Amino acid sequence: MEKIFDSVRELDKRAEDAFNLKNGVLMEHAACGMVERIRNLLSSRLLYPQNIQGRSRQNNALDLPSSHIKFPQAELPLVQIVCGSGDNGGDGYALARILADFCLVRVVLVKEPKSPLCKLQQDRLSLLGIPITDMLQEHCDVLVDAVFGTGIRGSLDSEMSALIERMNAVQGYKIACDIPSGLNEFGMPSPVAFRADETCTMGALKTALYADAAKDYTGAIHVCNLGLPRRCYEGETGTFLLSVEDMKLPHRSVQNTHKMSYGHGLFFCGEKTGACMLAASAALHFGIGLVTVFGEPVSAAPFDFMYTLQLPENFSAAMVGSGLGRNSDTQARALGFLSQEHVRELPLILDADILHNTKLPTLLSLFKAPILTPHPKEFQSLLANSGLAQVSVAEIQEHRFEYLRLFCGAFPQAVIVLKGAYPLIGCGNQVFVNPLGTNALAKAGAGDVLSGMITALAAQGYPSLEAAYTASLAHAEAAKLLYTSDYGLTASALAQATGRLK
Known part of the structure; x- marks a missing residue:
């Protein structure tokens, strides 16, 4: 049985204040949690299509200035990360920076960063020379949705809806960062929303992920650790996620018995x-x-x-x-x-x-x-x-x-x-x-x-x-x-x- 929360804003604030995890530390750990998940998926070869064999960095990467850091030529899985302008986009930029150690990373910019942490993470990524583009490839091994977090209100506009439709059409394993873009704080979808194979949610489970309407969009749900034990990060709640371990079947252990x-x-x-x-x-x-x-x-x-x-x-x-x-x-x-x-x-x-x-x-x-x-x-x-x-x-x-x-x-x-x-x-x-x-x-x-x-x-x-x-x-x-x-x-x-x- 796991805890579920309507919102984690207060949990984030408490983690920053009580455990001194400020200045983007939570975001770094969120990115590391997603990296671990993607690494495990890749190492199990669950994501590998036939055409991954023979892919190399030199025939997929954008051309980089020679002054930027060079990476070894190798057969690498291609991960596309679509980044928005808020902290969800910041998670995506941080993820790209760390994934570059063992993946071919392609960052797709939706809008210029607005939140301070998103801007900071984009700047860090730029120092590595990892390409940022506005073009989405039709094929990849993993596509990460880091466009919107849990705070969207109303429906997506036509431009964002068109983007999400293109993302849904990409051939590749799809992962949502925190929550699929297009779902609101109650888990209700816009007319167009990202359809993930799985969702990596940050720190704790959210009720929005368990709205009936959300089930066609989230895929499997995993929690990414934010740098401290969940028992310390999580507070009190009255909402819980059951598991098969909570099922107590009516087995009979006594022999001397009757109907x-x-x-x-x-x-x-x-x-x-x-x-x-x-x-x-x-x-x-x-x-x-x-x-x-x-x-x-x-x-x-x-x-x-x-x-x-x-x-x-x-x-x-x-x-x-x-x-x-x-x-x-x-x-x-x-x-x-x-x-x-x-x-x-x-x-x-x-x-x-x-x-x-x-x-x-x-x-x-x-x-x-x-x-x-x-x-x-x-x-x-x-x-x-x-x-x-x-x-x-x-x-x-x-x-x-x-x-x-x-x-x-x-x-x-x-x-x-x-x-x-x-x-x-x-x-x-x-x-x-x-x-x-x-x-x-x-x-x-x-x-x-x-x-x-x-x-x-x-x-x-x-x-x-x-x-x-x-x-x-x-x-x-x-x-x-x-x-x-x-x-x-x-x-x-x-x-x-x-x-x-x-």
Whole structure:
């Protein structure tokens, strides 16, 4: 689990003041971090196209005055670095200077430096005689975007948009310095933005990199060290990046046991019985001891579940919403079920249609451990029905972290799993980001499977937050077990795959 920050400006300032890392020292270390990353990529030969063989400095470099420093003739990888006028451009100039030790470096000037550090780094580069040009080559081994940092506002102008389009068309491995140019401070892209294979972000992870819209632009995300341990650079935060190591699967270590040792999940079945069956199936595959389907009769029902029209006396968690439907009578029965005192004390997993009910927010404050799993449209209803915000889905997607924190602040006992390209799990003043999601999960029924998995863990005694983020991670990992294409996954196969995780 790693820390994520909305902004690192205060962290940079604290590093400069508390650790005396002033006068561009942080920038030098940022450049060194990118150099190390590029060196590792080159040494692993991951970036080498066939035509790198035979490339030499003399047939690729611009002509230099004889008074400037000469470099040995050698077969070198070509790295193009496109530099802007601010500190992001300064990072690029510093990177070029250090890379020149083992790469053919070509610096592309976008605009003359404006920030003092950018000007200083350009001056240092000029002393080495490394060429600076305004022409972008169509082929290289590595292309580095050091044009804009995290502070752009609005959309790029036509000139910058045209530049980014040319950069995107370059054949070569693309790396963004800190954040891809064209993404704003919230991670939302301009109509044109740089599409990186990976992003080297400086010092610490930023929430902008984990906006849903940013996922098509950042590629893999790596943190570059700024010359001091991250534990010293980073401060306090309430936002964290999950990893597969945070996933605690429901393995069984005790031999003398029985089905009720692993929980009894109640699934409230409404109009769309297939969705409820998917959720119940996922729960059974994910370790729950007993599943009971309560409510609407189910035709051709699997034999693995118990079925009843009478509410069982003992169950350890309940799921309401998957396939519930919008019928007023069915919704009223669901609310009546949720209103019972002994039910309110149990872990309750709420999904899909129940999340649109205008009366749900009033009940939420009475629940001991509710877990809600909305997609953005359902979350829009929750915000509106709670009286917290009347906003569009687009507005929610642009400010996912902010609206999730708003809702969690109003219902601190609840856990919210906000679905998306980067699922967010919120509870109280904390937000956790699941980076493992895949577009293969964009299928009907995948969300029902997730709700069933969460129910399984909650029924087995997992704390609500741990149940939510473990199931979210396992959901993505199960999809990988089935990954033969990005379009062929089915929810029923996904439910079965949850039982094959190690």
